[in-house]
Amino acid sequence: MSDTAAATAQDVPALEVRALTVKFAGLTALDAVDFTVAPGTVHAVIGPNGAGKSTCFNVLSGVYRATSGSVRFGAHELTGEPPHRIAARGIARTFQNLALPPRATVADSLLLGRHRLTRTGFVAAGLRLPQAVREEARHRERVREIAAFVGIEEHLAKPAGSLPYGLQKLAELARALCMEPRLLLLDEPVAGMTADERRRTAAVIAGVRDSLGISIVLVEHDMGMVMRLADSVTVLDFGKRIADGTPAAVQNDPAVVRAYLGQSEESA
Ligand SMILES: Nc1ncnc2c1ncn2[C@@H]1O[C@H](COP(=O)(O)OP(=O)(O)OP(=O)(O)O)[C@@H](O)[C@H]1O
Numbered sequence: 404m405s406d407t408a409a410a411t412a413q414d415v416p417a418l419e420v421r422a423l424t425v426k427f428a429g430l431t432a433l434d435a436v437d438f439t440v441a442p443g444t445v446h447a448v449i450g451p452n453g454a455g456k457s458t459c460f461n462v463l464s465g466v467y468r469a470t471s472g473s474v475r476f477g478a479h480e481l482t483g484e485p486p487h488r489i490a491a492r493g494i495a496r497t498f499q500n501l502a503l504p505p506r507a508t509v510a511d512s513l514l515l516g517r518h519r520l521t522r523t524g525f526v527a528a529g530l531r532l533p534q535a536v537r538e539e540a541r542h543r544e545r546v547r548e549i550a551a552f553v554g555i556e557e558h559l560a561k562p563a564g565s566l567p568y569g570l571q572k573l574a575e576l577a578r579a580l581c582m583e584p585r586l587l588l589l590d591e592p593v594a595g596m597t598a599d600e601r602r603r604t605a606a607v608i609a610g611v612r613d614s615l616g617i618s619i620v621l622v623e624h625d626m627g628m629v630m631r632l633a634d635s636v637t638v639l640d641f642g643k644r645i646a647d648g649t650p651a652a653v654q655n656d657p658a659v660v661r662a663y664l665g666q667s668e669e670s671a
Pocket residue numbers: 427430431432450451452453454455456457458459
């Protein structure tokens with residue numbers, strides 16, 4: 404592990420979500436939801452369709468504004484902050500749909516992920532001033548380390564769009580890691596993946612937690628993945644928290660079983 408990764412891991416605060424409420428016109432998408440993401444853990448937010456998972460994710464990443472309630476990351480209140488300020492607090496996200504520029508190389512896309520950490524600025528970089536050249540070399544080296552950590556190093560020189568879907572998703576995860584985050588928000592990271600790609604991605608996510616000490620919030624439909632990977636789980640149904648605890652505890656919770664059974668009856 405590099406020094407930078409070690410430095411990232413040391414000062415990860417808890418994420419504390421309290422009484423978080425989001426209303427759209429007449430609909431309460433999130434209703435006084437509470438949960439805490441302990442530092443260096445994987446916390447899953449799950450629930451049947453329409454439960455409020457994406458709404459929660461969008462508030463954490465600053466895309467939606469909370470109607471009321473609080474999201475604190477250490478000393479900082481995040482509700483009301485725009486996405487770039489939240490990113491500046493060390494909170495990186497991935498997207499449900501592929502979001503890498505398809506024609507840029509994987510290396511260049513990952514380098515873009517380091518923009519927040521760049522000191523010299525675009526003018527100096529454009530003029531190829533020595534300091535800017537040195538800085539870019541440092542960032543490219545870190546990009547290579549992170550790509551190796553995620554297992555996509557051999558694809559760095561290829562256009563992102565030429566990679567199979569699962570590798571593109573891993574490249575996106577690598578781009579988020581390139582921000583040197585303290586908290587990673589993952590929106591259905593294994594959706595659309597093959598079983599092999601899912602296993603590989605789960606191993607990378609576990610590695611991010613275990614080796615880098617980064618906290619992870621995981622919004623996920625794949626129950627097997629949540630049960631294997633998460634340290635704690637919050638279950639939402641119709642915007643309300645119906646359970647919270649270890650994967651084993653929530654799996655057997657009658658309210659959770661009822662919520663998921665209701666869903667399968669609807670789709671039957
Ligand atoms: N921008 C919006 N405007 C109005 N209603 C919305 C908006 N976003 C979400 N909703 C509603 O809020 C509720 C929660 O939706 P949300 O997408 O958060 O659920 P979800 O758990 O992510 O569902 P899924 O698993 O189907 O993605 C739903 O009833 C949805 O229709």
